[in-house]
Amino acid sequence: MPQHSNASLFVWFRILFNCRFYYPVFTILFLDLGLSIGEFAALNVVWALTSVVLEVPSGALADRYGRRPLVVAAGILMVLEMAVLCLMQPGHHDLVLWLFVANRVLSGAAEACASGADEALAYDSLPEAERSTLWPQIMARLSRGMALGFVVSSIVGSVLYDPHSVAAMLRFMGLNADVAKTTTMKLPLLLCLGTAALCLVVTLRMTEARTPTPKMPMLQSMREAWGSILQTGGWMWRTRAAFALIVFGLVFDSMIRLFLTVASNFYRLVGIEEGWYGVIGTGVSLLGLVTAGWMETSARVMNVRQNFLWLGLVVLGGLLAAAHPQPGWAGVALVVPLFLSMRFLQFFLSHYLNEIVDSAQRATALSFRGLTINLAYGTLTLLFGWQTGWVGGRLHLSADDPRVFAESLKLWPWWFAGTVVLAGGWVLLRSFSTAKDEHSGGESRH
Known part of the structure; x- marks a missing residue:
């Protein structure tokens, strides 16, 4: 049946x-x-801005004209972004920079097309009466699949990136040859190009779950799409539960994702060699297999406030550990909760938001989630770039010096705690000011 087929293909996608x-x-x-x-920070801002600009319009288009075309477009864009990365030529700074700009634009566009559309396609393919039961199971299955996927990609990617590891493998196979770093740097990228092609094949096998809106003149189509965006955005602004999920989601996600982005730099800071990065990713992924069942249990036995409270404490503890790094494996072990917290956050946001949003505007609402999260991440990445420049100037060191990175980490726990408090205050103020509107309009839709 299409329901089960789309759900399985969604997991693979x-x-x-x-x-x-x-x-x-x-x-x-x-x-x-x-x-x-x-430049690294600026390029991630390019990615975030591209995603932000395209995120919600792509969700509105998916709601009106079908989710499958947007998911297929994401698969095509992924192939293109990986093809661009494979063209990288170390030692040619300007060429590398502009190829990365193209890659970040294509990647942001792919993220925007997929965000909302893939989840809405899978969720609406499920029998309506069973969605609240089946969706947590599918998300737990996805978490386990992602954990195994990261086991493979982490080990293979880090080993192939390290020329010493590649040379050791060749010697084991009876080939006494050294491989240049410029060659091994491209091996993980070429493998990603292969998985991108497989991802595109998966999207082409998906089937549309809803009847798309009939074609109409372009001007009318654009007007109605923007009307749908404004309507969904207004509902999310007025609805307390949706507003709180979006606000806390962007605060949590941006901080966690920024650390995950610079995790390899943290490994270098605590003295872990490159060849071990995959082992770390494998360990975290294996823990993800264990914790996948905990997500379903948390959603079942605790309410949304309790789940976000304990998750916030876990994130704060991980950031404090990163701010005071211990040398070697002890330092890595103490930040593992940050990696696991992202899995729980994505599960909670998907579970609670899908429960309250109307099917006709699901992809648009989920795209608003992606929009705010990516905007916050891009902003925080830009602030991180400024922060390293400021800290480097204060310490009279280059911004790329590891000591600058270590000093920058010390501010992160306080930033997270402060933004969580501000988010909580904003949600409370919005709750008091919009309770009447939500009663008369927002909740009548459910």
Whole structure:
């Protein structure tokens, strides 16, 4: 049946789209190709801005004209973004920089097309009466699949990136040959190009779950799409539960994701060699297999406030550990909760938001979630770039110096705690000011 087919294909799509072989060495890939920390931060802002500009319009288009075309477009864009990365030539700074700009634009566009559309397609394919039961099971299955995917991609990607590991493998196979770093740097990228092609095949096998809106003149189509965006945005602004999920989601996600983005830099800071990065990713992924069942249990036995409270404490503890790094494996072990917290956050946001949003505007609402999260991440990445420049100037060191990175981490727990308090205050103020509106309009839809 299409219901079960779409749900299974959705799991495969997310795994292939997100489990990338270059993620264990993401930050150092930029640096080893000759870019600076400042350029790295700016390129991630380019990615976030692209995603922000396209995020909600793509969700509105998916709601009106079908979710499958947007998911297929995401698969095509992923192939293109990985093809651009494979063209990288170390030692040619300007060429590398502009290829990365193209890659970040294509990647942001792919993220925007997938965000909302893939989840809405899978969710609405399920029997309506069973969605609240089946969706947590599918998300738990996705978490387990992602965990296994990250096991494979983390080990393979980090090992292939390290020329010493590749040379050791060749010697084991009876081939006594050294491999240049410029060659091994591209191996994870080429593998990602292969998984991107598989991801595209998966999207082409998906089937539309809803009857798309009939075609109409372009001007009318654009007017109605923007009307749908404004209507959904207004509902999310007025509805307390949706507003709170979006606000706390962007605060949590931006901080966690910023640390995950620079995780390879943190490993270098505590003295872990590149060849071990995949082992770390594997360990975290294996823990993800164990914790997948905890997500369903948390959603069943605790309410949304309790789940976000304990998750916030876990994130704060991980950031404090990063701010005071211990050398070697002890330092890595103490920040593992940050990696696991992202899985729980994504599960909670998907579970609670899908429960309250109307099917006709599901992709648009989920795209608003992606829009705010990516906007917050891009802003925080830009602030991180400024922060390293300021700290470097204060310490009279280059912004790329590891001591600057270590000093920058000390401010992160306080930033997270402060933004959580501000978010909580904003949600309370909005709750008092919009309770009447929600009673008369927002909740009548459910």
